[in-house]
Amino acid sequence: EPEVTQTPSHQVTQMGQEVILRCVPISNHLYFYWYRQILGQKVEFLVSFYNNEISEKSEIFDDQFSVERPDGSNFTLKIRSTKLEDSAMYFCASRATPNTGELFFGEGSRLTVL
Amino acid sequence: AQSVTQLGSHVSVSEGALVLLRCNYSSSVPPYLFWYVQYPNQGLQLLLKYTTGATLVKGINGFEAEFKKSETSFHLTKPSAHMSDAAEYFCAVSIGGYQKVTFGTGTKLQVIP
Numbered sequence: 001e002p003e004v005t006q007t008p009s010h011q012v013t014q015m016g017q018e019v020i021l022r023c024v025p026i027s028n029h030l031y032f033y034w035y036r037q038i039l040g041q042k043v044e045f046l047v048s049f050y051n052n053e054i055s056e057k058s059e060i061f062d063d064q065f066s067v068e069r070p071d072g073s074n075f076t077l078k079i080r081s082t083k084l085e086d087s088a089m090y091f092c093a094s095r096a097t098p099n100t101g102e103l104f105f106g107e108g109s110r111l112t113v114l
Numbered sequence: 115a116q117s118v119t120q121l122g123s124h125v126s127v128s129e130g131a132l133v134l135l136r137c138n139y140s141s142s143v144p145p146y147l148f149w150y151v152q153y154p155n156q157g158l159q160l161l162l163k164y165t166t167g168a169t170l171v172k173g174i175n176g177f178e179a180e181f182k183k184s185e186t187s188f189h190l191t192k193p194s195a196h197m198s199d200a201a202e203y204f205c206a207v208s209i210g211g212y213q214k215v216t217f218g219t220g221t222k223l224q225v226i227p
Contacts, residue, residue, distance in 0.1 A: 033214065033215075035217075041219075042204075042217055042218065042219045042220060043158065043204060043217040043220075044217075045214045045215070045216060045217075048213075048214050056213070056214055091157060091158065093158075093215075101146045101148070101163055101165045101208065102148055102160050102163050102215075103158075103160075103215050104160070105150075105157040105158040105159070106157055107156060107157040108156075108157050
């Protein structure tokens with residue numbers, strides 16, 4: 001069964017360092033998303049991406065964040081200069097078409113900023 | 115803007131008892147509604163969804179939910195809880211098939227043997 005894959009599963013970094021989280025969405029999907037979940041809290045929307053551009057972003061997604069689809073398969077989230085409060089689980093999701101509705105999530109990348 | 119409210123951050127039921135997890139939504143247009151389940155240290159798995167059509171939707175693992183427009187609710191039920199149902203459940207809403215999905219705060223379900 002097709003699935004969304006994310007790497008790394010866990011990354012530990014020092015405050016101020018750049019981090020890139022990688023995702024391979026389901027191959028025929030067109031819409032891509034990043035969400036984050038701080039430990040014990042709700043799942044928060046960060047950004048959506050369609051047709052090689054950001055379609056929507058939240059207030060959390062400030063200038064420190066960027067997304068890219070560098071080739072036909074990968075979808076990346078970059079945090080330029082990490083802060084302690086960026087520590088969270090980051091989930092990538094993809095969606096086939098508007099009519100299907102649901103998002104398919106990866107297993108997540110746990111980011112720990114020290 | 116859309117939102118969902120989940121009543122009860124923790125729910126405990128006995129094994130074999132009815133599971134009822136409550137979700138109310140707010141949306142200015144007909145919503146798409148979802149329930150996702152998250153097991154410890156895992157991602158989010160879709161349990162069921164409502165987009166259009168039949169208001170009672172059945173999902174995986176014996177769960178079902180009913181869309182009630184008059185009550186703006188989409189409560190999740192299962193007739194008989196199993197130990198393996200212990201997890202966190204998230205209700206979510208989207209105002210269109212291509213729009214972002216907004217999640218509720220989650221309900222942790224504990225199943226007591």
